[in-house]
Amino acid sequence: METMIGIFVAMFLMGLLSFCLNRKHMLLMLLSLEFVVVSLFLGLYIYLCVYGLEFYFLMIYLTISVCEGALGLSVLVLLMRTYGNDYMESFNLLW
Incomplete structure (x- = not known):
């Protein structure tokens, strides 16, 4: 178990x-x-396995993380179409 935590x-x-x-x-x-x-x-x-709890929270966590990934990719596509590159130095997000 210590190796998994490591x-x-x-x-x-x-x-x-x-x-x-x-x-x-x-x-x-x-x-x-x-x-x-x-x-x-x-x-x-690991935490849920050690304490013998249910894994329903993991399904909610995966759902939220997929939504976060889709939102990040949509922002990336929007910025690529607007600025033409993905360099963070060329973005002026404060306008």
Whole structure:
């Protein structure tokens, strides 16, 4: 069980590190956020298995994370059509 928790912590920290390092491209930022979401799913699964609880919350979590991913991709497509690239430095979101 300790190895699973170690894998979860390593995945979560690597996802956060890649999010911080890949802040120039929006697509890479979205992929890093999805990796963090998957690692949190693993952490919730481990937690629920250890305490013998039901897995209904995981289904709600997966539903919300799919909605978050679809929203992120739609924002990416909108920004690509508006600006022509996915560089975060070229976006002027404050107008």
